[in-house]
Amino acid sequence: MPTKHIPVLLQETLEGLDLHPGDRVFEGTVGLGGHTEEILKRIGEKGIYIGVDQDSQALAQAEKRLKSYKVAKIFREENFRNLDRVLDETQTPLVDKILFDIGLSNLQLEESGRGFSFKRDEPLLMTFKTSPKGDDLTAKEIVNEWGKDSLADIIRGYGEDRFADRIANAIVAEREIKPIETTNELASIVTTALPPSLRHGRIHPATKTFQALRIAVNDELGALRQALAKGFERLAPRGRMAVVSFHSLEDRIVKNFFKDLATRGLGITTTKKPISPGEEELEKNPKSRSAKLRIIKKN
Ligand SMILES: C[S@@+](CC[C@H](N)C(=O)[O-])C[C@H]1O[C@@H](n2cnc3c(N)ncnc32)[C@H](O)[C@@H]1O
Structure with a gap:
């Protein structure tokens, strides 16, 4: 039985990204493909989807599960900080929507054997x-x-x-x-x-x-900074970028990056305050507790 990862802030992210048939989407954190599946449904056969993850095991599971969706889709094992390279290689100069749902998947925490959790005795790797x-x-x-x-x-x-x-x-x-x-x-x-x-x-x-x-x-903060800058550059006018983060250090980086873009008149944050999981989600998935979603729309 493949591992389940309950996608966090799913409805809020999908609504915030305002997905339409035919959208070109870059997703930096495929994981087990929870958000991916809903994105594919919304962008339909005319859409273009490019998804990366550093974790080849998760990526393979997601790719297999989502095979039947008839969308032009490319999955790559890659660090999202190299999104420019991936977009160049796939001849996609600009995209309409970008999603980063950063952090760890359940697969990594519970089953990877790479030492993310102190609940099991595992070798100390902690690599994505x-x-x-x-x-x-x-x-x-x-x-x-x-x-x-x-x-x-x-x-x-x-x-x-x-x-x-x-x-x-x-x-x-x-x-x-x-x-x-x-x-x-x-x-x-x-x-x-x-x-x-x-x-x-x-x-x-x-x-x-x-x-x-x-x-x-994993140089997580460095990768995030780089990905935000490169992502915004490759976003089409009126395109949207959504970021779900799980701790204050990440959220601060996203907040300051979006604030700076807004001050310079380059984008508008559609989330004045970050969106957090509601009570219903917290009850179903207590691990979503610290999640925060921020979205920016390019001018
Ligand atoms: C929270 S999970 C994503 C879950 C996914 N949205 C879902 O619903 O199944 C985060 C994923 O991001 C990946 N990741 C984290 N940092 C990354 C990076 N710099 N480049 C590529 N993947 C990264 C992790 O390997 C993990 O699979």
């Missing part, structure tokens, strides 16, 4: 890529090889964890005894680095460190 190559950065490399200050910087900067220095110290002390190889080892080092009163809260004490490592491994 299904099979990282020798020169791809992994979480194992960061925790075992980066200097203490760099570790503390990412845990503070990307995890927004006020105990970043304590955690970095504990990681460095532990790796001097033996290399840190798995998610359980790392989660337990982080937990014991925290003051005892904070070790048993509702949210796992290693959540922020895991988030920080994932962001660093």
Whole structure:
């Protein structure tokens, strides 16, 4: 049975993108194709769809499931920061709609075996890529090889964890005894680095460190910045770009980028405030809790 990923803010995203038959669409985060399917239905046989994801396993599942839709569609294993290259290679100078639903899919969190979750003991990879190559950065490399200050910087900067220095110290002390190889080892080092009163809260004490490592491994913020700029450039006049983000660091980047475009008279944000999941969605899919949707329309 293929893994299910419940698409987040689906109706809001589709409405906000204002999809029409014949639209040319670029999707940077195919994942398991939840948004893709609804996009394909709306753009119809005259539409053009180009979708990328770094995760070849997810992409293959989505492509197979959506095969029967009669839309000119291209799926590519690619980082969305290279959307210009993909559009060049597919002879698509401009598109009408762009979607980024960033972060992790359920497949990656629950079943990838790449160490995104501390709920299972897995090797510390955390790459969006299904099979990282020798020169791809992994979480194992960061925790075992980066200097203490760099570790503390990412845990503070990307995890927004006020105990970043304590955690970095504990990681460095532990790796001097033996290399840190798995998610359980790392989660337990982080937990014991925290003051005892904070070790048993509702949210796992290693959540922020895991988030920080994932962001660093995949250069998520750098990729987002690049993709937003390149995406807006390749958007046709009156085209729309929608971004669903899952934490404040990403949302801040999207917000500031859209604000700057609006100030320069290049676009209008159709979402003055970000759209968050309503009660019904939260009940069905508690993982959507932190999602925020922002949309800009090009002038
Ligand atoms: C939240 S999931 C998308 C789920 C999808 N909308 C659905 O409904 O099935 C995010 C996806 O984006 C991919 N991703 C994240 N950053 C990426 C990047 N820089 N380039 C390409 N894919 C990326 C991940 O591999 C993951 O599959």
